[in-house]
Amino acid sequence: MSSIRINKYLASIDMASCRSIDEMVDEGRVKINEEVVTVGQQVDPEKDKISVDGKEVTGRERKKYILSSTNLRVTHQPPPK
Helix, strand or coil: CCCEEHHHHHHHCCCCCHHHHHHHHHCCCEEECCEECCCCCEECCCCCCEEECCEECCCCCCCCCCCCCCCCCCCCCCCCC
16 A cells, blocks of 8 residues: 555544544544654555554455346236236
């Protein structure tokens, strides 16, 4: 994985919303490699150690699936008389 903004990465693993993470960053609660993060800072989750409130964050991005019903057809046949 290449570099990604810290708020986008933490939101992708369902830590919190991007705006909430920005607030945590402003409060100094988020660290990368034991250094306090600034808003918009880039992170490489495969190489960097990320912690929030002193707890290490390890997570994978969640896969999102979109189901399309354009090819699905539901039919109903009335019972025979």
